[in-house]
Amino acid sequence: MSKKLLIRIVILSLIVVFFRTSALAQETLRFWHAFTQPVRIEMMEKIASDFEKEYGVKVQIEIVPWAQIKTKWTAAYAAGTLPDVMVGLSGDTMEIWLAGASNPMDNIYEELGGDKFFTPGVVDKFSKYNGQLIALPLYAHARLLLYRADIFKEEGLEPPETWDELLEVTAKLTNPPTRYGAIQFLNLTGFGATECFYSLLRANEASFLDENFNANINTPEFIETVKFFVDWYKAGSPQGELSLDFHADWYSSFTTGLNMIGIDTMFLAKSLETENPELYNKRVLGVCKVPTNKGKEGAYGGEAISLINTKGPNNELAEEFIKYLYETDRYVGFLLTIPAGQYPVTIAASESERFWSYPFIIENKEGVQLTLECIENATPVGMTYGINPYAPLVSKSGLTERIMHKIIGEGVPIEEAVAQAQDELEKAVKELRERL
Amino acid sequence: MKGEKAGAFKNITELFDRYMGVFFLVPGIIIMGLIIVYPIVTNILLSFTDAHLIRGISKNVGFDNYLRIIKDPFFMNSLYTTLLWTVGSLILQFSFGLITALLLNNPNIKAKGIFRTLIFVPYTLPIIVVTILWRWILNRFYGIINYLLVAVGVINNNVSWFSSSVTVMPSLVVMNTWFGYPLIALSIFAGLQTIPKEFYEVAEIEGASYWQTFIYVILPSIKRILIMLLILRTIWIFNAFDMIYLVTGGGPNRMTEILTIYGYNLGWKEYWIGRAAALSVILFVILFFLIIFYMKGLKLEEE
Numbered sequence: 001m002s003k004k005l006l007i008r009i010v011i012l013s014l015i016v017v018f019f020r021t022s023a024l025a026q027e028t029l030r031f032w033h034a035f036t037q038p039v040r041i042e043m044m045e046k047i048a049s050d051f052e053k054e055y056g057v058k059v060q061i062e063i064v065p066w067a068q069i070k071t072k073w074t075a076a077y078a079a080g081t082l083p084d085v086m087v088g089l090s091g092d093t094m095e096i097w098l099a100g101a102s103n104p105m106d107n108i109y110e111e112l113g114g115d116k117f118f119t120p121g122v123v124d125k126f127s128k129y130n131g132q133l134i135a136l137p138l139y140a141h142a143r144l145l146l147y148r149a150d151i152f153k154e155e156g157l158e159p160p161e162t163w164d165e166l167l168e169v170t171a172k173l174t175n176p177p178t179r180y181g182a183i184q185f186l187n188l189t190g191f192g193a194t195e196c197f198y199s200l201l202r203a204n205e206a207s208f209l210d211e212n213f214n215a216n217i218n219t220p221e222f223i224e225t226v227k228f229f230v231d232w233y234k235a236g237s238p239q240g241e242l243s244l245d246f247h248a249d250w251y252s253s254f255t256t257g258l259n260m261i262g263i264d265t266m267f268l269a270k271s272l273e274t275e276n277p278e279l280y281n282k283r284v285l286g287v288c289k290v291p292t293n294k295g296k297e298g299a300y301g302g303e304a305i306s307l308i309n310t311k312g313p314n315n316e317l318a319e320e321f322i323k324y325l326y327e328t329d330r331y332v333g334f335l336l337t338i339p340a341g342q343y344p345v346t347i348a349a350s351e352s353e354r355f356w357s358y359p360f361i362i363e364n365k366e367g368v369q370l371t372l373e374c375i376e377n378a379t380p381v382g383m384t385y386g387i388n389p390y391a392p393l394v395s396k397s398g399l400t401e402r403i404m405h406k407i408i409g410e411g412v413p414i415e416e417a418v419a420q421a422q423d424e425l426e427k428a429v430k431e432l433r434e435r436l
Numbered sequence: 437m438k439g440e441k442a443g444a445f446k447n448i449t450e451l452f453d454r455y456m457g458v459f460f461l462v463p464g465i466i467i468m469g470l471i472i473v474y475p476i477v478t479n480i481l482l483s484f485t486d487a488h489l490i491r492g493i494s495k496n497v498g499f500d501n502y503l504r505i506i507k508d509p510f511f512m513n514s515l516y517t518t519l520l521w522t523v524g525s526l527i528l529q530f531s532f533g534l535i536t537a538l539l540l541n542n543p544n545i546k547a548k549g550i551f552r553t554l555i556f557v558p559y560t561l562p563i564i565v566v567t568i569l570w571r572w573i574l575n576r577f578y579g580i581i582n583y584l585l586v587a588v589g590v591i592n593n594n595v596s597w598f599s600s601s602v603t604v605m606p607s608l609v610v611m612n613t614w615f616g617y618p619l620i621a622l623s624i625f626a627g628l629q630t631i632p633k634e635f636y637e638v639a640e641i642e643g644a645s646y647w648q649t650f651i652y653v654i655l656p657s658i659k660r661i662l663i664m665l666l667i668l669r670t671i672w673i674f675n676a677f678d679m680i681y682l683v684t685g686g687g688p689n690r691m692t693e694i695l696t697i698y699g700y701n702l703g704w705k706e707y708w709i710g711r712a713a714a715l716s717v718i719l720f721v722i723l724f725f726l727i728i729f730y731m732k733g734l735k736l737e738e739e
Contacts, residue, residue: 095490
């Protein structure tokens with residue numbers, strides 16, 4: 001073959017590859033999600049496959065575990081390789097929006113049907129910032145008090161409704177070293193203490209940040225909540241224990257009968273059914289609302305997992321995909337992959353016969369109904385007064401865990417530990433505010 | 437004309453032949469420059485700005501980041517913790533590594549091949565596996581260590597190894613030793629194989645004890661290997677992040693917050709990327725002087 005012919009073939013191939021690559025890039029929707037359970041992975045793959053067939057495009061899914069979302073999206077943003085759609089927690093949606101890495105979703109909200117489509121209040125609470133929708137909630141959940149109903153029955157105990165009652169049952173159930181009333185998970189690796197503490201804070205009508213998003217820690221209600229948490233720890237945890245991790249140790253401690261009470265979502269019910277069906281069938285899981293402090297009406301800790309229209313290359317396709325995910329039958333199918341763990345945010349899904357007649361939902365109806373009730377008055381950590389950019393300074397910084405470590409580990413007086421945390425948070429909020 | 441063209445072509449060919457080596461090196465140098473030099477230079481430039489993870493626009497702040505870090509009491513805490521972690525890990529890893537290497541080198545030990553393989557297993561495990569494994573081994577409720585210690589009567593109650601200020605760092609150092617000593621052991625063992633048998637024979641003839649043989653024959657022969665291992669392990673342990681972060685997150689109450697975790701928190705939790713970049717430069721300077729100290733102090737250069 002002559003040199004000239006070879007050069008022509010090479011140039012032609014390069015042209016073909018270039019245009020083919022360009023064409024492919026326009027036809028591929030990139031979607032990141034954080035659902036690592038096989039059943040949710042399968043469901044998302046099925047939805048993506050159906051979308052591909054219907055729209056004649058390719059959907060490229062990447063699974064990004066929750067703990068890696070921040071490092072992943074920031075790197076992608078810097079490299080200009082953001083996906084078209086991703087899921088995130090409330091803190092993630094805020095950070096991505098502030099960085100300028102996502103598009104407003106008001107138009108998608110309206111196209112779906114607006115307030116006739118979404119459950120009242122849920123979109124404003126979890127997705128509205130400065131009058132714009134920076135995300136759309138995909139599903140929500142709230143934290144309840146979960147307890148070993150079988151042990152409660154054995155001991156003749158009733159589910160607690162107030163803090164005093166909670167302390168009382170916790171103390172009665174504690175019999176170290178084989179049983180503890182309520183183990184607290186204070187390791188910095190998991191932020192389990194932050195979420196549990198926030199539920200108590202809400203129950204006491206207190207908050208980390210005030211309505212102007214200033215540090216609000218050094219208040220009587222906050223200190224009262226810390227005192228209760230420390231008392232609860234002393235009544236129900238192994239003394240001096242600071243290293244248990246919520247995600248690694250809560251499930252095993254509950255199912256082995258080591259730990260009797262905890263604050264968590266109904267995800268635990270599904271985990272029990274999947275991983276320990278024998279125990280699940282014994283109906284060991286009891287649920288009730290997080291007890292309130294005497295005289296307080298209280299509110300709840302919760303979260304929404306949201307869809308974010310990130311600034312990828314295929315915005316129109318991204319909007320179609322987001323609307324596609326909310327189609328009722330498909331959406332309910334997704335919610336039922338973790339029934340009782342994922343709660344509908346659309347009116348149609350909330351009223352869906354398919355949702356309410358699902359056997360797992362029926363078996364756990366009490367917990368499901370309680371959760372739905374609590375979602376109405378639940379907010380994510382640090383977002384008591386709405387979505388804000390300062391919430392991650394309390395939800396992901398280990399602030400709560402460090403307060404407890406000082407008090408429990410070093411014997412620092414509660415007021416002093418709280419005052420130190422107030423200074424720390426004030427400084428962080430001030431610096432971030434100046435930056436914004 | 438043809439002659440001129442032929443002459444020109446011959447020159448080009450000669451040029452190519454003479455500098456062919458350089459042409460082959462250039463792609464590698466470009467890639468190395470992109471993946472090593474560019475990030476280092478960018479990082480240094482970033483350290484002089486108030487770069488923020490979420491809000492992109494930044495401005496030059498001179499040495500402000502460096503001063504903030506040096507004045508931060510948490511930085512000094514992290515520096516102290518890092519030195520504790522590094523020195524503790526080095527002492528144990530080298531002690532166990534040396535003893536293991538000497539045992540492997542002992543002609544009386546049978547089935548050395550199997551031991552050599554088994555000894556190296558910890559070092560082949562991913563860090564996440566090592567941390568999960570040790571979290572279970574040292575678990576307060578289900579851990580084998582507590583079970584055995586209670587069974588033999590050393591302790592009466594289970595210990596929470598990662599909760600107490602007394603036990604948390606030693607526990608992490610032990611974990612790191614289990615992971616890291618195999619590399620030391622096998623590297624020293626390889627070095628021991630290069631010592632000529634005649635050296636041992638001469639020592640025996642001279643009536644040297646085992647200890648004297650170790651000091652005057654073995655140690656001088658493996659000195660270079662020991663120093664290189666010391667330098668490399670110091671760098672790796674000093675820069676470790678995952679092992680501690682996955683177990684304690686730097687807690688309880690910053691007791692295990694080494695410099696890398698402090699830097700991670702600065703950049704990824706407090707969003708101050710510029711300050712995190714400044715910390716990484718400080719880390720580099722500390723390590724740089726440490727290595728110079730090793731090499732000069734241990735007289736590696738002279739040799």
